Amino acid sequence: VPQTPIRAAMNSIQQLRVELNSTSDQPSSNLQVYFKNCTVDPSEEITKRVEELSQVFSQRFAQAVGQRCEGLGRKRFNLGVQLYYKVMESMLKSEEKRLSVQNFSKLLNNAAFHTSLLACALEVVLATYVGNSLKNGGFGRGCGASDSIETDLCFPWILDVFQLHAFDFYKVIESFIKAEPTLKHDMMKHLEHCEHVIMESLAWRGDSPLFDLLKQSREEGTGEQAEPPAT
């Protein structure tokens, strides 16, 4: 049977659903243990944040795709939440092994971490649904094409929806790939492409936290001298 772009996209969607079949859109018992081990239990904040971002995502999804599609947006969001909790658990297991600690209070109470991780999970879900346009040239060309209405949802759409700094999103990508070994080659390349776009342009916008860090680094005298923002 010849492989068509549509069939390839359908296969990717099916694979994603199978991989997430055994996961829940609620924190697993292992994750709940990590939450309880924190100096400040982040459970409530995490649940509240997911609910708020669910509303924002669904509304923006409906605006982009069509008002009748709000339910579809919620389904995509739920898949993203399943992946978010799955990857979070895997990341924490790796960190526990690496650092020999079980209290991740600072990390798990960091809003930028959670929003970035959820955004990355949703980017994987959204990009899976536009798989055919990824194969036709990735972010640069695929998202500019009018072959699918859902290409409007391509990266960096999710950053705008969640009001997220590209610099923070960038920080989760490598750990995300490490923590999710079942990630398909195309998706890994897509995330790598997102990295390049951030590195080449998005992280250098005027409001990027990168400039404060460069300034701080210069004041502390560590590392190389930073270039001024205009450069």
Added chain:
Amino acid sequence: NQDYHFGLKEHEGISELFDCD
């Protein structure tokens, strides 16, 4: 995921990237 260029060093992880202990 062998084609991906991993840049983090052994002593770095998500905790360090979000300024945590």
